[in-house]
Amino acid sequence: MRTSLRRSCDACAKAKHSCDLRTPQCSRCIKRQSKCVYANQPLGCDSAGQLAHRNRQEDVLIQRQLPESTAGFLSIFDPATVSFDPFDSYPPTRLPRMQIQRLIHHFLAHISYQYYPLDLQMNSNPFVVSWWPQALADAALFHVSLQTASLDVELRAGKGFPMSELLMVDSVALVRRNVESSSSTVQVETMNSVVTLAAIEYGKGNVAVSRMHIDGVKQMVATRGGIHEVKRISPLTARMVAWVSMIVTGSPQFETQDDFGRGSGVGPILQWEAASTSLGVQEQALHDLDIDPAMNMILSRLHTVFHRESPTNLTNTELHDLTCFIMHRLLSLPPFFPARSNRSTMSESVRYSLALYMLTIHGPTYYSHADLADNMLLRLKSHIETMSHPDDIPGSLRIWMLSVGLAASTGTQYHRWFTAQICIATEALALGTWYDVLRCLKSILWIRSPQEEIFRQKWEEILVVMAA
Structure with missing residues (x-):
């Protein structure tokens, strides 16, 4: 296999200076009137044809060895006209150049936005502007990143995972080498690689291996x-590690900071800290709730944040950080006592309703949170059923919890149950329009978001049926 190119000449490399890779001399060497020596000759007119010919031979050979579905993926476009790295300066792999270029394209054009839909701009998406430059400089992270792209491609093709299996073997070996190195084991690139491997193994159903990776990270x-210290150095790494570890294990793996941002755990946003001075403006419905004080405090502060901030003032990144903090805080609370009392049961119901609401308005990021949501739907359903009588839950809170369950359970086995419970509550409270429902939701917790349409559509379907 040919040696990958260094991204500078010898002189620029020693000076740690950027190099424009011009031949026969880069502009810095011309200016200094010094000899310009490359470890490998950049792709000039003389070498480009030879290298392209060799790459075509390699690609044809690999295509003959791969399944038809994968070979079809390789011929989507011509690498001569679409090249993301004309100097092949990415870490070497056992895949041919054309195949690597395809996977790079898929990662940058699709995977980056699937993993982080909070930012759909190429010039600011963190997987494009932060993750990818790190991957180009770290062989383990580069292999893991290509693996996420190949898994997506081969999953769609449905005819096996030859690329992904090859990349997995090399990814694990490279990550192990980094972990065994005292200088690399705590680098953010290694953390990114390990947490991504954890998510990949979890998606395959290898829960034990996935948790082993989480323990390592x-x-x-x-x-x-x-x-918190990791976030100061690499916000993307900290966000992904905290979020993915919670999804994989089903519970928070890190403590939270206090309400004023003190501590080393997952921290709140500034709006949450400021909300401490505004708790008196909460709705009367929140004052009347007979729930645990810790649970009431979380709900009240969040109500203040949401009802004071317009959707345009709370950025997607702030919503992500707030959701991560709230999920960690909620799921870290111990069980409420006395067990099975109405107050404890209602507190548990609010806990899982609030967690599901945050997941719903946040949407999936990095990897699917479907398993975590299903587990919380089951717990919410169980706690609501435990209440001795439906009237034990105040009307607005009842509508809010069932509405959250209805929206979050779409496409799951629990959807029919939440629909039936909403029909009962609608009749008991004489709700006739979506605006009647919205009034109840706003009295507990509500923020304008694109997901509002999910709630409205589900409710209008039910109201039409009940009015017939």
Whole structure:
């Protein structure tokens, strides 16, 4: 296999200076009137044809060995006209150049936005502007990144995973090498690689292996001084580690900071800290709730944040950080006591309703949270059923919890149950329009978001049926 190119000449590399890779001399060497020596000759007119010919031979050979579906993926476009790295300066792999270019394209054009739909701009999406440059400089992260792209491609093709299996073998070997290196084990590139492998293994159903990776990345985070310190160095790494570890294990793996941002755990946003001075403006419906004080405090502060901030003032990144903090805070609370009392049961119902509401308005990021949501839907359903009588739950809170369950359970086995319960509550409370429902929702917790349409559509379908 040919040696990958360095991205500078010898002189620029020694000076740690950027190099424009011009031949026969780069502009810096011309200016300094010094000899310009490359470890490998950049792709000039003389070498381009030879290298392109060799790449075509390699690609044809690999295509003959791959299934028809994968070979079809390789011929989507011509690498001579679409090349993301004309100097092949990415880390070497056992895949041919054309195949690598396809996977790079798929990662940058699709995977980056699937993993982080909070930012759909190429010039600011963190997987494009932060993750990818790190991947080009770290062989393990580069292989893991290509693997996420190949898994997506081969899953759609439905005819096996030859590329992904090859990349997995090499990814694990490279990550192990980084972990065994004292200088690389705590680098953010290694954390990114390990947490991505955890998500990949979890998606395959290898839960034990996935949790082993999570345990490893938690040790790396602890070595760096905690998740908050990691966020100071690499916000994307901290966000992904905290979020993915919670999805994979089904529970928070890191503590939270206090309400004023003190501590080394997952931190709140500034709006949450400021809300502490505004708790008196909450709706009367929140004052009347007979729930645990810790649960009431979370709901009240969040109500203040949402009802004071317009959707345009709360950015997608702030919503993500707030959701991550709230999920960690909610799911870290111990069980409420006395067990099975109406107050404890209602507190547990609010806990899982609030967690599901945050997931619903947030949407999937990095990897699917469907398993986590299903588990919380089951718990919410169980706690609501435990209440001795439906009237034990105040009307507005009842409508809010059931509405959250209705929206979050779309496409699951629990959807019919929440629909039936909403029909009962609608008749009991004489709700006739979506605006009647919206009034109840706003009295508990509500923020204008694109997901509002999900709630409205579900409710209008039910109201039409009940009016017939």
